[in-house]
Amino acid sequence: MAGAFIVIEIKNLTKIYPGGIVGVRDINLTIQTGVFGLLGPNGSGKTTLMRIMATLLEPTEGTILIDGYDVRRDRPQIRRLLGYLPQDFGLYPHLTAFEMLDYLALLCDIQDAAQRKRIIDDALERVHLTDVRDRKLGTFSGGMKQRVGIAQAILNAPRLLIVDEPTAGLDPEERVRVRSLLSELGEGRVIILSTHIVEDVLAVADSLAIMHHGRVSFSGTAAELLEQVAGRVWQLELERKELADIKEQFPITSVLRARNGVQVRLIADGIEHPRATPVEPTFEDAYIWLMGQ
């Protein structure tokens, strides 16, 4: 893998879809770490941002520079250095893993059959699918299909790998496998992955951005995310009838059933309530609090 990490500079990026629908709005962000997570609920703009980065969608305003190349002007140069796994990546069920990748490699204009075989064998090895290379894709689990998708995205040994919701719809075990695979692939290249699951980002990302309504509401490391709510998370038990009143006063990050009512976690700079005790913040607290801002 060649040299240093590439640098991605997102500058004043806005995408407005026809009809005035906001995809992303005025995003400024620099990414240069190993694995970078884009975390946000559905519709927050993650796919829009990734598609612009992958030169598949034109921004309305602003731009993205990848290693100095501009997504508006330098498409071929950028496409040579990136691999992309879209969310709706389709596979032909009647082809084997090898045949599918061979077909995709041909589309990428790798003409020489021996070279294609070398590249595909290497990619299959990296995603741990060598054993099943000659099995039909129709028999693959969701996690295995995702790994074929990742193999497809690394055929050209990209220095930037973009994967959109790679763990969506997978069972817990498969999610863990895909996550650890991405950690492995993060050696020596930048990976940008999107998810709406806090745990997935924390498991693999060195740093992250949180997206909400097309904007970035936080960017930094996981530790910095926790600092946002440090010393401000409180837990208390309430009777159910008290809940509505507390909800009006403070952002609530969780409500659980308790012996005599409910146990509530909330964010407050200070709270004068006899039963409130300060607790260690979790990432979930920080995320939910940011979403409510």
Ligand code: ADP
């Ligand atoms: P996410 O990936 O976080 O789910 P998206 O980038 O897909 O978010 O969507 C951001 C916003 O842009 C949403 O409101 C979505 O409905 C809208 N959007 C996405 N694609 C299109 C499109 N092709 N045409 C119109 N609106 C779109």
